[in-house]
Amino acid sequence: MTNVQQTYLKIPKRWKINLIFSIAMLVALIYSFAGSEINILRLSSVFYSFKYMILAYTKINWDLVLGMGIYPFSDGVVYMALETLAMAFFGTLLGGILAIPLGFLSSETVGGKTGSRIGSAVLVLIRVFPEIILAVVLLKGFGINSMTCVMAIGIHSVGMLGKLFAEAIDNMDKLPLEALDAVGANRWQKIRFGILPQIAADFSSVTLYRLDINVRSASVLGIVAAGGFGAMLSYASAPENQSVLAALMVVIVPMILIMDAISGYLRGKLI
Amino acid sequence: MIRFVDVKKTYLNGVQALKGINLEIHDGEFVAIIGLSGAGKSTLLRSINKMIDITEGELYIDDVEISSIKGKELRMLRRSIGMIFQSFNLVRRMSVFNNVISGRVAYHSTFKTLIGRFPAQEKILALESLEAMGILDKAFARADQLSGGQQQRVALARALTQQPKLILADEPVASLDPITTIQVMDDFAKINKEFGITIIANMHHVDLALKYANRIIGVKDGLVVFDGKSTDITEDILVNIYGRTLKHDEVLGE
The missing domain is CATH 1.20.5 (Single alpha-helices involved in coiled-coils or other helix-helix interfaces)
Incomplete structure (x- = not known):
């Protein structure tokens, strides 16, 4: 053979x-x-649902949307949208800040084998809690208000951001660290001049993407923890409140579209 | 002055890279280390600033034995020795100026460097180094916008900004094209002559080593097999260092 x-x-x-x-x-x-x-x-029920949604657009209550007429501004959907954006923003900020030390610890480059195991374990523990569960748990401590949402979003974001930060650190070019060793830099100086300038753009990009995700979750988290669209979302599910559903859709859909476009544009600029 | 006394280095995997090196290198010399890949050139060079720790023997820099120093003392030693690498080792996403000023970090407290504050005269020093390398106009460009030759000059400017008495160069032109290679080697010659800085370079191309260095150290199998003036090199000596005659395509040519 x-x-x-x-x-x-x-x-x-x-x-x-x-x-x-x-x-x-x-x-x-x-x-x-x-x-x-x-x-x-x-399956044909899908068409019924769509018909319900499209019909809703003919019944938009603009006073409710803008918070005019019999509705105070703070009851309007636009106000809720602003509140939602604020919750998402602060939640992302909180998550981003907490994720930096955890990201450094979880990377092998900075934390070493031991640090990276400990950090990754913490991050996995954080990631296994869905935001909605976190919100229900935090409700016991923070009560029914938007701070509960901010905390839930913040803590949940740490799980993803920390992991992606650590990946960014481990994927960067290690050769400049060798050069900094050779000029006599200490550990902190190596982070400042060798690591931060390389990962700043990745960190910002990942955090912006998370902000994008957090605007979506902040929109629905209010159902369990109040704040944002929460109360009105549960209200809108009743058939007689089709106009409330319409008022919500006319604000939420463009809000997310705009957020998506802004974050996409900024992330494009960063790379 | 650098003095090697019976220096040996055995790696953890058992490879004996240096088998007893005895050398003296004086201030102001331009030394080229030549030899085959794996002969121990890189280990020899990197033991001088302790990027690699030797396992036996003594290594003196200005009569200070360095093999046991560590921590702050080691960083103080390293800040007085510039180092140039084959792949430049710049932070590509950072400006040329910030890359160059990072050569000064070991002269300052951690806090001052973390907030990025350097005295005005050191910023001037960084710019003067860039000017000496002919790339002052690129000071605020990002390092990755520069060509390979320009990046190696930024690395040289970073080394100059350390105000070193010695520059170690590990295959400094191995990733450059022949014309850029000549320009960068001219820069090394300038630094050696005008600034009086000692230069020790591992060289891949024998003809470049002979053209630029005053002294050649031939390394073979962890030992120094030739040490003398570049004008004293003969065909027979090269055969001894490389184990055979060099083919035409192994020299850069003119």
Whole structure:
């Protein structure tokens, strides 16, 4: 047998593994189909929902949107939007600040093997709590107000920001640190002149992206912890309050679109 | 003056990079270290500013034995020795000026450097170093906007700003094209002559080493096999250092 023929026989045969995976996927599909009460015939209900939404746009209560007429400004949807943006902003700021020391600790470059294990474990612990659960927990301490939302957003953001900060630190160019060692810089001077200038843009970019996400979560977090659109969102689910739903949509949708555009533009500038 | 007394270095993986080096390098010399890859050139060079710690022997800089110093004392030693690297080792996202002024950090307290405050005369010194390297007009450009040759000059300006008595260069022109190589080597010659700074460089190209250095140290298998004037180098000596004659494409050519 020639070498080519021998090697030919060694070409990996994947069909067994592929078959097992295919069967597993099929079983999971059937199980989830049965479990989640999906009914093909009811899919058309989507059209009903859309009709409800589009119809709502014909019933916009502009007084409620802007907080005019019988509604005080602080009851208007625009005011709630401003409150939502404020909550998202402070939550992101809190998360960003807390994430810096944790990010440095979790990176192997600064924290070493031990620091990186400890830091990563803390970050994982933070990440496993969904924001809404955090908000429910924090409710007991902070009470029903927007500070609960800010804290929930802030703490949850640390999990993602810290991890991405650590990745940015570990992915940066290490050679300048060698040069700083050679000029006699100490640890803090190496961070200041070797690390910070390299990661500042990444940090800002990641934090802006998180702000973008946090505006979305701040919009719904109020349902459990008050603040922002919270109370009005639960109110809007009743069929007779279609105009409230309309007032919310006419503000939330452009707010998120604009936020998305601004953060995207700024992040583009940073790289 | 730098003095090696029976210096040996064995790495943790058992590789014996230096097998007993005895050398004296005097102030103001321009020394080129030549030899095959893996001969111990880089280890020899880096042991001088303790980027690599030697395992045996004694190493004196100005009659101070350095193999046991550490911490602040080590940083004080390093601030008086400039170092140039094959890949420049600049912070690419930082301005040229900030890269150059970072050569001064070891002269100041941590706090002052953290807030980025340097005395006016040191900022002037940084700009003068850039001017000496002919790239003053790039002072506020980001380092990554510069060509390779310009980046190596920024690295030289950073070293000059340290006001060193000695500059170590580890393959300083290995990632540059032939024309830029000549320009950067001319800068080294200028620094050696005009500033009186000792230069020790690992060189890949023998003809460059012969052209620019006054003294050649040939390293083979962890030992010094030649030490003398560059004018004394003969074909036979090169055969001894490299184990065979150099082919035409292994020298830079004129």
